[in-house]
Amino acid sequence: MQNIHNDSLTNIANRFALMEYLQGLEHANIFLIDIDNFSNINNAYGFEIGDAALVEIARLIAIVKPFTSRLFRLNSDEFVVVCMDVMSSKKLSDAASSMISFFDQTEIEVCDDMNIKVSISIGISIGSGTEILNHARTAIKELREHKRSSYKVYDPNSSFIKKQQENIYWVHKIKEAFEEERLVTYYQPIVNNKTKKIEKYECLIRICDDGILTPPIRFMEASRLTGTLSLVTKSVIEQSFKRFSDTEYEFSINITSTDLYLDYLEDYLLKSAKKHNIHPSRVALEMLEDINTLNTPEILAQLNSLRYHGFKISIDDFGSQSSNFSRLLEFSPDYLKIDGSFIKNILTDKKSLIIVEAVVLLCKKSNIKVIAEFVHSAEVQAKVEELGVDYSQGYHFGEPMEELR
Missing domain, CATH: 3.30.70.270 (Reverse transcriptase/Diguanylate cyclase domain)
Structure with missing residues (x-):
């Protein structure tokens, strides 16, 4: 034995x-x-x-x-x-x-x-x-x-242990917020630089806890690591589709490769579009990760299928270190958001200006619409318009709010 x-x-x-x-x-x-x-x-x-x-x-x-x-x-x-x-x-x-x-x-x-x-x-x-x-x-x-x-x-007392403890804290916090409907979506306007009118909104999640709002930068990484990211994304989809059902605005929702790997997104989006009578062409899906994630066949297949149904695809934070111009041209998204750090410093940093000029030129030749984030002043907006950027977003036009402007 x-x-x-x-x-x-x-x-x-x-x-x-x-x-x-x-x-x-x-x-x-x-x-x-x-x-x-x-x-x-x-x-x-x-x-x-x-x-x-x-x-x-x-x-x-x-x-x-x-x-x-x-x-x-x-x-x-x-x-x-x-x-x-x-x-x-x-x-x-x-x-x-x-x-x-x-x-x-x-x-x-x-x-x-x-x-x-x-x-x-x-x-x-x-x-x-x-x-x-x-x-x-x-x-x-x-x-x-x-x-x-x-x-x-x-x-x-190591930073790693503290990070693990913080992740445990946030996984409970996110699940509680989801169950108690305290995941709240805020909306930031995106202005068409030709018409000067608000044409779109970006949908941004917050956790509301006794009147205190927690921005996503505090909990999104923990949400990804602890497997609660789909709860956040589903909450944004449900709230934003309901919010824009009786409007004509377009709106964008942040998604990640994790949402796509879980293989629920397409079905969930289509059901939400049908439920709230919103044509998919009004919805832009912003890829939060760098464009190199498009190397993954499974992700690329899902994104192409979503585009087939009419959803638009936007690449977020382009111009950061990991951006890939070759992949951008190959995939050809509908929108591209220039990394906000370049827009923020465009008046004082020559390198930022050169990068923005290059991205705008590339997108013009590739029929990709460009959005500038972090537009915080009239001076920055004037420079953005001068460079031919199609849309602007930032506190100059409005901070994220629970109600539409």
């Missing part, structure tokens, strides 16, 4: 044994060892070779780990070394560095005629109970934001 506390592949203590062991310790140093990109070995050589590599890796960790420590296999490519000794920061660093250096210099023999190289990343935490295992995993996640084949000691 198999011992439930032993890993059947490597014959070392398993996750169940680790949890029991940690619960009985008042103090421990945890080294969570993760094999970098181990899935590549399984994909390249097959699971049989992968298993052979894990057996050899476990044997080598047992050799190189601190002398008084115990070794456990946590998951497929994760091992845990637990040491009860009181260890200084230097001793922790030396132990982790020693294990990393060992694997950097050692080939793993998986069969008679095959050796492979692996590298490891280590998350370190100190304390008691099973919670320190979570801390070690968090340390690895923080480490891998920047590099691999290294180690990181868990720091509860």
